[in-house]
Amino acid sequence: MSRPLIIATRESRLALWQTEHVRALLTQAHADSADPISVELLPLTTKGDQILDRPLAAIGGKGLFLKELEQAMLDGRAHLAVHSMKDIPVDMDDRFTLCAILPRADHADALVSGKYATLDELPQGARVGTSSLRRRLQLLAARPDLEVLDLRGNVDTRLRKLDEDQYDAIVLAAAGLQRLELHERIRSRLVAPQWLPAPAQAAVAVQCVSGDQATIDALAPLHDIDTANIVNVERRLALRLEADCHTPFGAFAEAVESGFKLHGLLGDEQGKIHRGDTQVTGPDDETTIDALAQQLKEAAGQA
Numbered sequence: 001m002s003r004p005l006i007i008a009t010r011e012s013r014l015a016l017w018q019t020e021h022v023r024a025l026l027t028q029a030h031a032d033s034a035d036p037i038s039v040e041l042l043p044l045t046t047k048g049d050q051i052l053d054r055p056l057a058a059i060g061g062k063g064l065f066l067k068e069l070e071q072a073m074l075d076g077r078a079h080l081a082v083h084s085m086k087d088i089p090v091d092m093d094d095r096f097t098l099c100a101i102l103p104r105a106d107h108a109d110a111l112v113s114g115k116y117a118t119l120d121e122l123p124q125g126a127r128v129g130t131s132s133l134r135r136r137l138q139l140l141a142a143r144p145d146l147e148v149l150d151l152r153g154n155v156d157t158r159l160r161k162l163d164e165d166q167y168d169a170i171v172l173a174a175a176g177l178q179r180l181e182l183h184e185r186i187r188s189r190l191v192a193p194q195w196l197p198a199p200a201q202a203a204v205a206v207q208c209v210s211g212d213q214a215t216i217d218a219l220a221p222l223h224d225i226d227t228a229n230i231v232n233v234e235r236r237l238a239l240r241l242e243a244d245c246h247t248p249f250g251a252f253a254e255a256v257e258s259g260f261k262l263h264g265l266l267g268d269e270q271g272k273i274h275r276g277d278t279q280v281t282g283p284d285d286e287t288t289i290d291a292l293a294q295q296l297k298e299a300a301g302q303a
Contacts, residue, residue, distance in 0.1 A: 004038040008069040008078035011043045012154040019082040029221040079215045080208040085200035090239040100206040100219040101228040105175040108189040113169035117187045126168040133248040137267045175202035193263040196250030199234035232283035240293035266296040274299035
């Protein structure tokens with residue numbers, strides 16, 4: 001490939017880490033090629049990064065972290081974009097495709113606090129920050145007495161707000177903290193199936209324009225089929241539930257001998273959590289995934 005590959009990326013420290021990781025993997029994968037790949041970065045600020053005074057659900061959801069990067073690809077200013085896969089809508093614009101999904105890191109959410117090691121240790125009425133409806137619902141299911149407050153911004157901003165005592169604890173994705181070498185900030189991991197993450201949480205995805213075969217071929221060595229199968233099971237459940245930024249929803253699939261064990265969580269309008277799980281053969285097992293989606297929707301009064 002004679003042209004340099006240009007990667008569109010958000011400018012946060014975590015987004016740049018993920019993009020640099022993809023650049024390193026790409027360079028390594030093609031190091032022995034007769035035509036080694038040159039990779040350049042195009043840092044951009046998205047609407048989701050700019051509007052920090054309102055919850056994501058109030059301004060359009062996680063898709064706001066993609067639009068400027070997608071437009072750069074459509075304009076020809078970039079060939080690909082790197083995202084946290086949980087930020088990619090399950091009904092992604094069909095002008096784009098996911099040309100690589102990297103191996104999944106730690107799926108868990110993390111409780112971060114300067115004083116308290118677990119949810120149980122938090123005092124009555126403790127202030128806990130999160131930007132996620134899914135996390136809010138699970139926090140209140142475990143501890144109805146908590147005061148759950150909205151928390152926006154990148155990882156560093158959220159940690160700063162915690163350190164300024166605006167919150168007693170916050171909940172973040174463990175993988176993001178680990179990637180930024182902030183392992184010591186994790187007081188406890190909130191793990192599946194007791195606590196469910198967002199679909200595809202901790203997986204990094206590379207997006208490009210559909211039909212850009214040169215870019216698709218260049219990214220092929222980075223694709224991890226095992227991770228892709230697992231996160232696509234989770235995303236298919238989200239699609240069947242028609243889950244969006246206003247839907248408190250979690251999913252986690254784990255590999256078992258006969259396929260995958262899929263766990264799902266859906267919140268209702270009263271803030272009650274409904275859970276279910278099922279055995280699926282793979283990401284194309286629509287009948288079984290549809291049945292779990294229907295079970296959850298009926299339990300939540302959404303059928």
